[in-house]
Amino acid sequence: MLPSGQTDYQDACSTMQVPKSGVFFTTIGSQEVMLARDAAGEIVAFSGFCTHSLGKLEGGAVEDGEITCPHHGARFDIRTGRAKTPCPNLPRFDVKIEGRRVLVRPSR
Numbered sequence: 001m002l003p004s005g006q007t008d009y010q011d012a013c014s015t016m017q018v019p020k021s022g023v024f025f026t027t028i029g030s031q032e033v034m035l036a037r038d039a040a041g042e043i044v045a046f047s048g049f050c051t052h053s054l055g056k057l058e059g060g061a062v063e064d065g066e067i068t069c070p071h072h073g074a075r076f077d078i079r080t081g082r083a084k085t086p087c088p089n090l091p092r093f094d095v096k097i098e099g100r101r102v103l104v105r106p107s108r
């Protein structure tokens with residue numbers, strides 16, 4: 001039994017789809033997922049919903065390791081999910097690599 005609020009790992013994308021500097025968005029169920037690479041080049045995953053007002057971050061401009069929400073301009077570090085403007089950090093999801101597939105375990 002998984003802890004409350006967690007789902008099992010689900011296939012998100014290929015490792016090749018996550019750029020060295022930039023983001024890749026996908027959807028797992030109703031959860032938007034933003035994938036990027038941390039400072040060591042490891043793939044990391046965060047909620048793709050902005051913590052300001054739950055708008056989709058997809059389509060936001062990425063520059064100098066930050067994504068700017070296309071709705072009202074909140075900014076987040078794409079490697080850590082840390083908010084650069086006054087709103088909560090992006091929820092981080094567990095990632096597992098199997099072969100060339102990226103598996104993500106989103107929280108509910």
Ligand code: FES
Binds near residue numbers: 050052054055056069
């Ligand atoms: S929803 Fe992202 S800044 Fe408002």
